[in-house]
């Protein structure tokens with residue numbers, strides 16, 4: 001479980017997140033939603049410690065990240081898998097080498113085992129026959145999926161995925177969503193998915209966190225989301241016509 | 254931001270760079286790749302510059318101090334001394350700072366702006382060490398070879414120019430090159446080269462590592478890397494010359 005306590009983040013004078021309190025549970029898909037620029041990626045980066053929160057703290061299974069020493073942080077990070085919004089694959093390494101990278105750095109396996117593990121991760125994200133290509137030679141959607149494969153290579157206890165669906169077609173999108181759900185249940189991962197794709201929310205979210213005007217504006221389950229009468233939340237989720245039809249079908253307003 | 258800030262942060266970065274590697278084998282493989290990329294690929298430019306440098310020194314020496322009072326061996330001697338003492342270690346290092354330094358800063362800088370350094374950090378990899386240490390070791394190993402090749406080619410270039418323009422005979426030139434040779438000057442040159450190599454790799458690594466922003470800033474970092482490497486090399490050169498030769 002990851003717990004965020006009174007977390008605020010400012011860049012200079014500009015405050016991006018204000019007093020966020022949230023618990024992300026183990027074995028659950030936690031989805032963070034919110035408008036573009038609302039601070040979702042910043043929240044994820046504060047949680048994993050890539051950005052230092054201006055105030056507040058983050059607890060991993062009860063242990064405060066801010067109080068850990070450098071060695072402890074490094075060990076914890078070997079249990080974290082993260083997909084960046086920009087994929088952040090290493091340009092100079094091939095697809096296969098990218099996925100093998102964390103294994104080469106930390107795992108105690110033979111090279112053959114590493115290759116096999118990396119291969120099976122790639123297969124799970126439906127990337128096959130691209131092993132020897134470089135990131136620049138595959139499409140953006142494929143880069144995303146390779147990024148996911150790299151994030152899960154070490155079988156992380158904490159999985160962060162920043163917009164796994166952007167740039168993917170609806171079918172692949174569903175495959176990726178389901179993969180995230182599966183992995184979360186299979187390895188009992190604490191998963192945090194950042195998205196503004198409502199299909200993904202309706203498909204796999206166990207718990208939803210809505211960020212709005214710097215705050216954690218609303219949180220709850222999928223059912224609660226559809227029934228909520230929170231004005232800003234409704235404006236966000238029912239912005240698309242598909243979701244409006246869902247609401248009508250449910251007999252809503 | 255102040256100079257002191259940069260100096261402080263530079264030494265803190267070095268602390269990270271020299272902390273224990275996660276996996277020696279991975280670092281070593283990177284070092285070998287960097288030796289090829291930063292060293293072997295610089296061979297062409299080093300060779301070209303050195304040949305012409307030696308040739309020009311030979312002709313300059315001959316034409317500027319042409320007098321019956323000057324002994325026959327002075328051309329070979331001058332080429333050898335100036336090449337080994339300054340031209341090869343210092344000038345070639347300055348040139349390498351331009352070529353290698355900008356490559357290092359651009360590579361690390363673009364990894365920074367594309368979040369690839371964040372990706373390393375999040376895996377628990379010591380990103381500063383992983384990215385910069387192999388480059389330091391690679392340049393510190395390979396640059397001395399480049400400089401030795403440069404010394405040889407400069408002296409050879411002087412010979413070519415001297416003999417083909419007919420200003421000096423081959424035997425006189427070679428006698429000059431061999432005249433009063435103290436091997437310590439080569440040691441001195443190689444010590445300087447290693448120091449300069451470390452300066453190039455760390456100063457450029459520093460500028461790349463702390464790039465903020467986008468592709469424009471990567472370009473700026475890369476320019477700064479070259480300028481600051483050059484300045485630090487010149488200062489270090491003065492200090493080392495005083496320390497080692499006086």
Ligand SMILES: Nc1ncnc2c1ncn2[C@@H]1O[C@H](COP(=O)(O)OP(=O)(O)OP(=O)(O)O)[C@@H](O)[C@H]1O
Pocket residue numbers: 011016034035036037038039040041042043085196
């Ligand atoms: N390093 C930074 N320095 C200054 N401001 C930043 C930095 N990173 C993010 N911001 C600001 O923080 C705000 C939130 O950015 P963030 O990337 O978290 O948005 P987001 O919710 O992830 O949006 P999107 O859905 O478009 O990815 C933005 O206004 C952005 O300008």
Ligand SMILES: [Mg+2]
Pocket residue numbers: 040041042085162
């Ligand atoms: Mg984002």
